[in-house]
Amino acid sequence: MTVDNDTQPAPAAQPAGGFDNDNRQAGSVGDAARDYVNRLRGGDMGSLPAILGLVVLVAIFASLNDRFLTTYNMANLVIQASSIIVLAMGIVFVLLLGEIDLSAGVAGGACATITALMLIDYDWTWWMATLAGVAFGAVIGLAIGSLVALLGIPSFVVTLAFFLALQAVPLKLIGSGGSLRFNDPVLRGLSIKNVPASAGWIAAIVIVAVFAALSLWRFRSLSSKGLVHPPLGLVVIRIGVLAVIVLGLTALLNLNRSPNPTFNISGIPWAAPVVIALLLFWTFMLTKTRFGRHLYAVGGNAEAARRAGINVRRVKITAFVICTSMAALSGLLSASYTGKVSPGSGGQNVLLYAVAAAVIGGTSLFGGRGRAIDAVIGGLVIATIGNGLGLLNQAAYINFLVTGGVLLLAASVDAISRRRRSSAGV
Amino acid sequence: MVEPLLQLSGVNKSFGVVHVLHDVDFAVYPGQVTALVGDNGAGKSTLVKIIAGIYGRDSGDYRFEGKAVDVHGPRDVAGLGVEVVYQDLALCDNLDIVENMFLGREETTRFGLDEVSMETRARETLASLSVRTVKSVRQSVASLSGGQRQTVAIAKAVLWNSKVVLLDEPTAALGVAQTRQVLDLVRRLADRGLGVVLISHNMGDVLEVADRITALYLGRVAADVAAKDVTHGQIVELITAGRSGDLGIADSATAAV
Numbered sequence: 290m291t292v293d294n295d296t297q298p299a300p301a302a303q304p305a306g307g308f309d310n311d312n313r314q315a316g317s318v319g320d321a322a323r324d325y326v327n328r329l330r331g332g333d334m335g336s337l338p339a340i341l342g343l344v345v346l347v348a349i350f351a352s353l354n355d356r357f358l359t360t361y362n363m364a365n366l367v368i369q370a371s372s373i374i375v376l377a378m379g380i381v382f383v384l385l386l387g388e389i390d391l392s393a394g395v396a397g398g399a400c401a402t403i404t405a406l407m408l409i410d411y412d413w414t415w416w417m418a419t420l421a422g423v424a425f426g427a428v429i430g431l432a433i434g435s436l437v438a439l440l441g442i443p444s445f446v447v448t449l450a451f452f453l454a455l456q457a458v459p460l461k462l463i464g465s466g467g468s469l470r471f472n473d474p475v476l477r478g479l480s481i482k483n484v485p486a487s488a489g490w491i492a493a494i495v496i497v498a499v500f501a502a503l504s505l506w507r508f509r510s511l512s513s514k515g516l517v518h519p520p521l522g523l524v525v526i527r528i529g530v531l532a533v534i535v536l537g538l539t540a541l542l543n544l545n546r547s548p549n550p551t552f553n554i555s556g557i558p559w560a561a562p563v564v565i566a567l568l569l570f571w572t573f574m575l576t577k578t579r580f581g582r583h584l585y586a587v588g589g590n591a592e593a594a595r596r597a598g599i600n601v602r603r604v605k606i607t608a609f610v611i612c613t614s615m616a617a618l619s620g621l622l623s624a625s626y627t628g629k630v631s632p633g634s635g636g637q638n639v640l641l642y643a644v645a646a647a648v649i650g651g652t653s654l655f656g657g658r659g660r661a662i663d664a665v666i667g668g669l670v671i672a673t674i675g676n677g678l679g680l681l682n683q684a685a686y687i688n689f690l691v692t693g694g695v696l697l698l699a700a701s702v703d704a705i706s707r708r709r710r711s712s713a714g715v
Numbered sequence: 716m717v718e719p720l721l722q723l724s725g726v727n728k729s730f731g732v733v734h735v736l737h738d739v740d741f742a743v744y745p746g747q748v749t750a751l752v753g754d755n756g757a758g759k760s761t762l763v764k765i766i767a768g769i770y771g772r773d774s775g776d777y778r779f780e781g782k783a784v785d786v787h788g789p790r791d792v793a794g795l796g797v798e799v800v801y802q803d804l805a806l807c808d809n810l811d812i813v814e815n816m817f818l819g820r821e822e823t824t825r826f827g828l829d830e831v832s833m834e835t836r837a838r839e840t841l842a843s844l845s846v847r848t849v850k851s852v853r854q855s856v857a858s859l860s861g862g863q864r865q866t867v868a869i870a871k872a873v874l875w876n877s878k879v880v881l882l883d884e885p886t887a888a889l890g891v892a893q894t895r896q897v898l899d900l901v902r903r904l905a906d907r908g909l910g911v912v913l914i915s916h917n918m919g920d921v922l923e924v925a926d927r928i929t930a931l932y933l934g935r936v937a938a939d940v941a942a943k944d945v946t947h948g949q950i951v952e953l954i955t956a957g958r959s960g961d962l963g964i965a966d967s968a969t970a971a972v
Contacts, residue, residue: 514835582810585810589808594819
């Protein structure tokens with residue numbers, strides 16, 4: 290048993306729940322670090338490969354092209370990454386179950402088509418049109434989930450069929466070769482407008498303050514009741530890292546980044562708060578609710594979940610509904626960036642980029658392991674590759690090769706760490 | 716004699732033309748370990764699944780605490796306070812011990828899952844079972860040894876103040892030291908007043924912890940005896956031949972099978 294060096298409950302508070310070898314905290318920060326290294330050795334890599342990869346990619350692109358690290362390009366990168374991140378976040382839910390959704394990309398394109406049509410042909414307001422698109426996505430998810438969970442068709446086959454069939458929706462509604470403009474001030478503004486600097490600062494400070502307060506409150510309540518808790522030092526380090534990232538990015542994005550001296554572009558692109566809100570919401574759902582717990586349980590051992598009284602079919606269907614609803618939002622972000630919806634929207638490699646993002650971020654293809662933040666980290670990696678290679682004026686085929694290679698690498702890391710986990714038993 | 720917690724009498728069960736259980740009587744007493752033994756195909760699993768509510772019965776009574784009860788599914792049985800720990804344990808490797816123990820019955824507050832209450836109760840349950848080997852209740856189940864996993868599965872079953880716990884081959888996959896731990900745990904469950912049913916092929920384990928032994932032979936109860944009244948050899952004869960000396964099924968019955 291490790292030596293406790295933090296505020297510990299008085300021994301009198303423990304006896305009711307104590308048993309031999311009972312270890313309630315990871316000890317000092319040093320112990321926590323050693324624990325972490327052990328988990329890495331055991332194959333529990335989490336997001337570490339993705340973060341290292343991101344650092345390497347940024348270093349390479351920054352050394353090859355001096356425009357890469359400009360704030361103008363950083364803001365651009367955030368916007369490009371947002372649609373990949375949101376789609377990947379949806380994919381995480383089906384990957385958690387050990388399933389796959391190959392149709393999410395084109396589903397997003399179809400949903401964006403519906404939204405654009407509502408905006409243009411029916412003059413709906415932006416939020417009603419958005420709701421229509423997301424509702425269409427939810428219906429697609431319901432259909433896919435029902436076929437997978439109730440009929441028992443492998444999700445690979447069901448979603449492959451939907452991948453083919455859903456491409457018909459925009460083609461029929463828009464017509465071959467055409468495109469719908471996407472210039473609603475709010476939806477288009479997600480990509481071309483920025484949060485006012487003061488509001489950005491307030492939001493950033495609130496996020497850091499709330500995170501710090503919640504972490505410390507949680508630490509206090511866990512340690513006072515003698516429950517398993519991380520050392521205080523680790524909690525403080527986590528708060529510090531978050532503060533540096535959030536406040537640092539806010540400061541960078543609030544600088545004037547216009548390449549043209551006659552006008553000013555500054556502030557956080559509106560796409561970023563959308564991604565952050567979704568990240569917070571789904572992280573809460575995954576870690577703090579019964580639904581989230583059941584999702585992990587079904588992904589880990591569906592039979593055990595069923596015997597524990599969990600409605601496995603409902604969990605599966607819900608996961609697919611969430612996935613395609615998120616795909617709809619992703620389709621809107623993508624349309625907002627390009628300013629139009631065309632029959633090809635969401636096709637090609639959009640879906641594979643998102644799957645790659647989720648897996649690179651640390652979500653397992655085998656089910657049961659993954660977090661919403663994985664999508665953010667992995668999405669940034671994928672977007673960085675596209676953005677950096679674009680700046681280097683590389684031929685498009687290079688982009689395909691590099692992204693494919695990165696996906697294969699991430700999947701290998703996932704498979705190897707899974708093997709090591711089962712032998713090390715972490 | 717103490718009244719049985721759980722009593723099945725005259726139970727018959729057929730699958731199509733195969734008559735699996737013939738007029739089986741089976742009783743579980745509080746504070747006792749009842750071993751259910753029998754060769755492969757003797758009907759042990761069928762009997763357990765009838766008790767668990769997974770199979771219905773063709774005829775016969777199901778009584779719990781002296782009262783006849785209607786059992787239509789596993790949920791009814793769980794509602795009575797009868798828990799079954801199956802051989803495969805039904806644990807999720809990617810979740811930790813607390814998460815597994817509360818799976819499907821998570822406690823919540825207004826702000827989501829109530830981790831504080833769940834961890835406290837899980838720790839209390841493990842402590843009350845004198846579990847000594849688990850390092851932390853927040854360890855993932857994948858990192859536990861076979862004996863520890865069995866312990867967690869049993870703790871999960873008793874967490875809900877259950878009155879009867881059925882253990883299907885709890886020591887089948889365990890080494891010597893781990894078998895020791897689990898058998899001690901089985902004994903402690905009975906000492907707490909629970910009715911424990913131990914299904915096992917290992918006669919050493921059975922004779923060590925069981926108070927009563929019910930031997931099944933080709934779907935009939937060959938004997939229902941106190942463990943101290945029989946020897947290892949007698950149990951083996953009851954399992955393989957259905958009779959041993961003056962114990963067991965009469966010749967005419969065995970001849971008819």
